[in-house]
Every structure is written in structure tokens, then in C-alpha cells.
Amino acid sequence: MTALSHGAGEPPRPGSASVPGSASVPGSASVPGSAAVPGPTSVPGSAALPGSAAVPGTATDPGAGTAPGVRVRDLTVVYKTPLGELPALGGVSLTIAPGTVTGIVGESGSGKSTLALSLLNAVQPPGRIAGGSVEIDGLGNVVDLGGDRLRRARGRHLGYVFQAAQNSLNPLKTVGKQLLDLGRSHEVDDLPALVRDAKDLLERMGLDGARVLDSHQHELSGGMRQRVGIMLALVLNARLVILDEPTTALDMITQATILRIVREIHDERGLTTLMVTHDMGVAAEVTDRLAVMYGGRVVEHGRTMEVLGSPAHPYTRALITAIPRLSGDTGQSRALPGRPPTLGTLPARGCVFQERCPLRMDICTTVEPPSITENGRTVACHAVEAPMTAERRKEHA
Numbered sequence: 001m002t003a004l005s006h007g008a009g010e011p012p013r014p015g016s017a018s019v020p021g022s023a024s025v026p027g028s029a030s031v032p033g034s035a036a037v038p039g040p041t042s043v044p045g046s047a048a049l050p051g052s053a054a055v056p057g058t059a060t061d062p063g064a065g066t067a068p069g070v071r072v073r074d075l076t077v078v079y080k081t082p083l084g085e086l087p088a089l090g091g092v093s094l095t096i097a098p099g100t101v102t103g104i105v106g107e108s109g110s111g112k113s114t115l116a117l118s119l120l121n122a123v124q125p126p127g128r129i130a131g132g133s134v135e136i137d138g139l140g141n142v143v144d145l146g147g148d149r150l151r152r153a154r155g156r157h158l159g160y161v162f163q164a165a166q167n168s169l170n171p172l173k174t175v176g177k178q179l180l181d182l183g184r185s186h187e188v189d190d191l192p193a194l195v196r197d198a199k200d201l202l203e204r205m206g207l208d209g210a211r212v213l214d215s216h217q218h219e220l221s222g223g224m225r226q227r228v229g230i231m232l233a234l235v236l237n238a239r240l241v242i243l244d245e246p247t248t249a250l251d252m253i254t255q256a257t258i259l260r261i262v263r264e265i266h267d268e269r270g271l272t273t274l275m276v277t278h279d280m281g282v283a284a285e286v287t288d289r290l291a292v293m294y295g296g297r298v299v300e301h302g303r304t305m306e307v308l309g310s311p312a313h314p315y316t317r318a319l320i321t322a323i324p325r326l327s328g329d330t331g332q333s334r335a336l337p338g339r340p341p342t343l344g345t346l347p348a349r350g351c352v353f354q355e356r357c358p359l360r361m362d363i364c365t366t367v368e369p370p371s372i373t374e375n376g377r378t379v380a381c382h383a384v385e386a387p388m389t390a391e392r393r394k395e396h397a
């Protein structure tokens with residue numbers, strides 16, 4: 001997990017426990033030690049959609065108003081370690097269809113937060129994007145964006161909440177004051193409408209909107225602050241929303257409720273949403289597509305119900321078997337044996353999952369499996385690929 005630090009609008013450092021104030025909030029003036037916010041200027045696609053409380057007076061932006069698609073290609077992100085630069089993402093490719101909610105699941109350290117940060121070009125030292133591209137409709141390749149263009153893009157197009165959102169607010173200002181700062185920094189000219197939208201969002205998430213806007217950070221519980229973080233990510237009406245475990249301070253039932261509400265807002269406003277989660281149950285309920293990560297790779301990606309209903313990759317199968325309510329048999333559920341790799345223990349060659357894989361073959365120790373896509377499902381596994389190839393041969397015989 002990761003946090004988006006604010007102060008200077010600096011993005012977060014994945015994996016670093018020491019990131020101050022995290023979850024973030026697009027746009028807005030930052031105050032030292034405050035939650036802040038990279039990315040200024042105007043509000044993304046504010047054309048009102050049915051049911052949405054759109055932000056009025058916003059920019060005329062070519063990418064605004066429609067849900068963007070995202071194409072990640074061969075993305076490699078490395079972190080500097082005592083052993084040298086090691087890849088946290090090793091050539092990830094992932095296509096996110098416009099208008100979908102895509103869940104990213106996988107054990108701790110699999111690279112979920114690093115991937116989410118890369119979509120904002122927000123990987124911080126000691127990490128860096130070492131190769132590949134992230135094409136976002138209306139924005140282009142964000143890996144090539146920098147400086148003011150990048151800050152503007154984050155505000156206009158990208159709403160985001162990173163984990164630990166509860167620590168990201170400015171302790172010196174009320175939430176309402178921070179909301180107004182956010183609106184001004186994005187050139188929202190109807191600030192009263194922005195406040196109405198914020199209240200509406202907070203109330204949908206079960207809070208007293210007026211009271212929360214009048215409160216300082218210390219007057220709110222962790223779960224309330226996380227909901228404020230979600231509100232701030234949505235209130236500017238960005239069309240691409242990136243949520244990295246935004247509800248961990250909430251109990252399980254409230255988490256599920258809030259994510260259901262996020263899903264409703266996604267549908268009403270016509271967004272593209274990426275949601276990092278540890279919770280496969282939540283993923284099953286609110287996502288359209290699921291990408292399963294392991295060792296800095298996307299090992300399987302497809303329609304959520306298909307991935308969960310008939311997992312192809314042995315890692316996906318193991319993940320599902322480890323969760324009783326998904327495997328449907330509490331007697332059968334068991335923890336995945338072994339440990340996920342760290343940057344220093346990733347196999348130098350072959351498949352990243354080889355050490356824990358029940359289907360391991362000789363080739364798995366020497367050749368990295370390619371990602372093969374069939375019928376909307378992408379799987380990177382030699383053991384899965386062999387039967388698929390045989391099937392294809394039969395079909396063409």
C-alpha cells in the first residue's frame with residue numbers, strides 16, 4: 001500500500017511506511033504537512049450526467065466528458081535497493097476499457113500500488129519508471145508528461161485516493177476550507193455548487209455533510225477521513241478514478257457499503273475506475289474486470305465473474321481457494337503455501353510464480369510465460385498455454 005503525500009504535492013512512495021499524510025486529493029493548495037494535492041487547474045469533464053452532481057464552470061477539455069480507456073504497455077518500474085535497481089513491475093501490459101471498474105488484486109508486494117501510481121506518473125525515488133508507456137485517452141502517454149502539464153493532467157483527468165487517506169488532510173483547516181482551496185486551484189467558478197456536490201457525496205457515504213465540512217481532521221474518525229478522501233477524489237468529476245485500498249480504516253461491512261456507493265457514482269457519472277483491493281469479495285461485487293498481480297506481473301486478467309468462476313492461472317486458483325466464501329467450501333479453504341517474492345527474491349529467470357506453483361514444468365524455470373489473450377481473458381502461464389494451444393490446433397485441423 002501506498003500513500004500520496006501532500007505537502008509539496010509530492011506523490012507517495014510505495015512500500016515506504018514513512019510517507020506522511022497520504023491519501024490524496026487531486027488539486028488544491030498544499031500546506032506543509034497537509035494533505036495535499038498535486039495538480040491544479042480546472043476540473044475534469046464536468047458535463048452533467050444523469051444523477052451526477054456535476055461541477056459547474058469547468059474547463060473545455062477534449063478528454064472531458066467521456067470515460068477514458070487506458071493502455072499500459074511493457075511497463076517496467078524499478079526501485080533502487082542495496083542490491084541495485086530491481087523491478088517492482090516487470091513489463092506489465094494491461095488494457096482498461098472505458099467505463100469499466102477494474103479491480104487489481106494480489107498479495108502484498110505484488111506491485112498493485114506501484115501500478116496505480118504509474119497511472120499518475122507518480123512513482124517517486126528511489127523508484128522510477130524505467131520503460132514502457134501508459135496511454136490515457138485525452139492525455140496521451142503520461143510517462144512523457146512532466147511539470148505543469150502533469151499536475152494539470154492529475155487535476156483535470158485523474159481523481160485518486162491512496163491508502164492511508166485518513167492522514168492526508170490539513171490539520172489546520174476545516175474540510176470545507178480545503179474543499180474551497182481545491183476548487184479554486186482548479187478554477188471552479190461555481191464554488192457553491194462544488195460544496196453542494198461535496199455534501200451530497202458525503203451524505204451518500206453516510207456522513208453528515210455539513211458537519212464534516214465544518215470539521216478539522218482531528219474531529220473525524222479514520223473511517224470518516226477516508227470517506228472525505230473519496231469525496232475529494234470524486235468531487236472534481238475526473239473521468240479516471242484510481243482508488244488504492246481507500247477504505248481500510250472502515251469495518252468490513254462499511255467498506256463494502258462505501259465501495260458499492262463508489263460503484264453507483266461510477267455508473268452515474270460514466271467513469272473509468274481502477275480499484276486496488278485485498279478483498280476478493282469486494283472485487284467480486286463491484287468490479288467488471290479483474291487483474292491478478294504476482295511478482296510485478298499481471299498473471300491473469302478478464303471479466304471478474306469469469307476469472308473468479310473459472311480461474312485459469314494457478315495463482316488465481318490458489319488465491320480463490322484461500323478464501324472460504326469464494327471457494328464456497330470452508331473445509332477446502334486453505335492458505336496459499338509459501339511466501340510471495342520480494343524484489344530481492346524474484347526468480348532471475350522463468351515464471352515469477354514457479355516456486356509456489358503446483359503445475360510447474362521444466363520450461364517454467366527458464367522461460368517467462370508470455371501473456372496470451374483468448375476471448376477477453378489474458379493468462380501468462382505455460383501450463384495454461386499448452387492446452388489452449390492444443391485446443392487451437394484442434395480447431396484449425
Ligand SMILES: Nc1ncnc2c1ncn2[C@@H]1O[C@H](COP(=O)(O)OP(=O)(O)OP(=O)(O)O)[C@@H](O)[C@H]1O
Pocket residue numbers: 001002013014015016079080081088106107108109110111112113114115125126127341342343
Ligand atoms: N520505496 C521503495 N523502495 C524499495 N522497494 C519498494 C519501494 N516501494 C515498493 N517497493 C517494493 O516494490 C514491490 C511492489 O510494492 P507495492 O507497494 O507496489 O506492492 P502492493 O501489491 O501494492 O503491496 P501492498 O498490498 O502491501 O500495498 C514490493 O516488493 C515492495 O517491497
